[in-house]
Amino acid sequence: MTGPTVSSPLLSVNSLKVYFPIRKSLFGRSKEWVKAVDDISFTIKEGQTVGLVGESGSGKTTIGRTIVRLQDPTSGSILYEGKPIHNLSQKQFRPYRKKIQMIFQDPHNSLNPRLTIESILREPLDIHFPGMEKKQKKEKIVELLEKVGLSAEHLYRYPHEFSGGQRQRIGIARALAVGPKLIICDEPVSALDVSVQAQIINLLMDLQQEFNLSYLFISHDLAVVEYLSDYVLVLNKGRIVEEGTPEEIYKHPKDAYTKKLIASIPSI
Amino acid sequence: MLLQVEDLHVHFLTQSGEIPALRGVSFSIEKAESVAIVGESGSGKSVTALSLTKLLESPPAIYKKGKILYEGVDLLSLSQKELRKYRGGEIAYVFQEPSTSLNPVYSIGFQLLEAIELHQPHLKDKKSVGLEVLQKVGIVDCQMVWKSYPHELSGGMQQRVMIAMALLCKPKLLVADEPTTALDVTIQAQILELFAKIQKDLAMSVLLITHNFGIVKGFSDRVVVMFRGQVVEEGPTEKVIYSPTHPYTKALIDCVPRLGEKGKRLRAIDYSLIESSLNL
Numbered sequence: 001m002t003g004p005t006v007s008s009p010l011l012s013v014n015s016l017k018v019y020f021p022i023r024k025s026l027f028g029r030s031k032e033w034v035k036a037v038d039d040i041s042f043t044i045k046e047g048q049t050v051g052l053v054g055e056s057g058s059g060k061t062t063i064g065r066t067i068v069r070l071q072d073p074t075s076g077s078i079l080y081e082g083k084p085i086h087n088l089s090q091k092q093f094r095p096y097r098k099k100i101q102m103i104f105q106d107p108h109n110s111l112n113p114r115l116t117i118e119s120i121l122r123e124p125l126d127i128h129f130p131g132m133e134k135k136q137k138k139e140k141i142v143e144l145l146e147k148v149g150l151s152a153e154h155l156y157r158y159p160h161e162f163s164g165g166q167r168q169r170i171g172i173a174r175a176l177a178v179g180p181k182l183i184i185c186d187e188p189v190s191a192l193d194v195s196v197q198a199q200i201i202n203l204l205m206d207l208q209q210e211f212n213l214s215y216l217f218i219s220h221d222l223a224v225v226e227y228l229s230d231y232v233l234v235l236n237k238g239r240i241v242e243e244g245t246p247e248e249i250y251k252h253p254k255d256a257y258t259k260k261l262i263a264s265i266p267s268i
Numbered sequence: 269m270l271l272q273v274e275d276l277h278v279h280f281l282t283q284s285g286e287i288p289a290l291r292g293v294s295f296s297i298e299k300a301e302s303v304a305i306v307g308e309s310g311s312g313k314s315v316t317a318l319s320l321t322k323l324l325e326s327p328p329a330i331y332k333k334g335k336i337l338y339e340g341v342d343l344l345s346l347s348q349k350e351l352r353k354y355r356g357g358e359i360a361y362v363f364q365e366p367s368t369s370l371n372p373v374y375s376i377g378f379q380l381l382e383a384i385e386l387h388q389p390h391l392k393d394k395k396s397v398g399l400e401v402l403q404k405v406g407i408v409d410c411q412m413v414w415k416s417y418p419h420e421l422s423g424g425m426q427q428r429v430m431i432a433m434a435l436l437c438k439p440k441l442l443v444a445d446e447p448t449t450a451l452d453v454t455i456q457a458q459i460l461e462l463f464a465k466i467q468k469d470l471a472m473s474v475l476l477i478t479h480n481f482g483i484v485k486g487f488s489d490r491v492v493v494m495f496r497g498q499v500v501e502e503g504p505t506e507k508v509i510y511s512p513t514h515p516y517t518k519a520l521i522d523c524v525p526r527l528g529e530k531g532k533r534l535r536a537i538d539y540s541l542i543e544s545s546l547n548l
Binding site for chain 2: 055056163164193194195196197198199201202205220221222223224226227247250251260261262263264265266267268
């Protein structure tokens with residue numbers, strides 16, 4: 001923990017609401033809404049991991065997308081280091097993309113199949129560090145690959161030549177390229193074998209230690225969330241039904257929905 | 269004995285020559301027994317499942333050696349035409365991704381009727397047979413689902429429809445290839461429960477293919493563990509989970525995340541250790 005901002009949170013989400021219209025009346029005013037995110041508040045401190053657990057349709061992905069401005073909020077605010085970011089234009093938000101990055105669920109769909117790994121990792125550097133020298137960029141790319149357990153020999157290969165776990169590593173390297181402080185991990189291990197899942201979770205923990213990263217870790221699997229998180233929010237139909245430290249939640253679940261989630265975890 | 273696989277070798281023709289996918293796989297399934305094959309991507313578990321009724325395109329697949337005895341008949345020696353009797357009718361499949369297994373442009377009812385017409389053309393009231401099977405898989409509003417298109421259903425519902433379709437011909441063996449991998453944990457629990465119930469009710473044999481040891485416990489009678497195209501361990505589920513003999517089995521069990529172990533590192537698999545214990 002460094003700097004003067006330790007006490008104030010890195011990210012704070014206040015009474016966030018995201019509604020989607022389903023039916024429109026004659027004059028274009030929406031009559032009915034899907035309340036995807038309904039009055040959600042939470043904070044993430046530097047170096048902390050907050051876990052968001054819930055089923056499909058609980059609104060967990062929408063929260064992540066709203067934070068990175070891929071989705072407009074209906075109301076509420078999102079503050080990054082105390083400054084509102086929810087109402088910025090895409091251009092105004094650009095500097096924050098350096099601070100907040102995202103890792104997606106499906107590593108097959110989130111990497112451009114026609115680009116080599118080098119180009120995939122070069123893109124964020126070209127956009128956010130236009131002044132960086134070519135040679136320097138190359139060194140940075142190799143360094144990133146090594147950080148995530150790959151090496152320079154992978155530079156000129158295409159995404160399809162990699163396994164699911166390796167592709168997720170590339171996705172993580174891409175997120176790390178711009179030196180973010182917060183990474184939104186949207187179901188980063190759900191599409192992977194349990195054995196590979198273990199490797200990726202370990203990698204995320206190591207990187208967090210090394211770079212003092214904060215994570216918003218989104219998953220439907222409470223057992224996975226619990227491994228990484230300092231604080232867990234349980235989401236159901238757009239609302240937080242329970243929150244607390246992972247120990248509190250799995251030892252003394254209060255809400256019926258949380259109990260159901262815990263009961264569903266395959267265990268040995 | 270319902271099914272016996274003996275020393276099955278399956279190779280694939282690739283640009284860099286013949287690659288062995290299965291190197292002598294043997295296991296058996298009794299009537300009304302539930303067996304799970306556990307292994308990682310590339311271990312050959314899906315190739316094993318698909319080989320049972322020769323569903324792999326050949327070439328590139330080559331059935332090199334071995335026997336697949338189903339009620340005494342060697343399925344590997346049968347022609348494609350003869351196999352048709354077994355596919356769906358005797359051995360039915362449920363696959364991982366229900367959204368890609370269903371045809372997006374036809375209603376659920378149409379797709380169920382198609383399967384009934386193909387396998388049981390003599391049936392009179394085909395629609396009621398279809399509705400009945402939807403009910404059997406726990407779909408309450410059958411009429412509604414009958415008229416729906418795949419995209420209107422959730423992943424869990426789509427998988428229920430796939431199971432319904434597999435059950436239509438009352439198969440003796442249901443092969444479920446990663447049936448819950450694409451689903452949320454809560455839905456996964458429901459679908460596994462459904463499999464267990466159907467298996468009991470219909471006295472059917474089930475072959476579950478999975479990468480997750482967590483879902484095997486409480487579901488399968490026996491477990492077959494596969495690694496690089498070989499069976500490395502086989503035995504009753506409880507015995508394999510609580511006293512695994514092979515280091516790979518142990519490693520695979522260890523990497524399942526457990527509640528109450530926050531902050532600990534997950535135990536990833538050390539492949540060099542396992543490879544040295546195998547003669548590959």
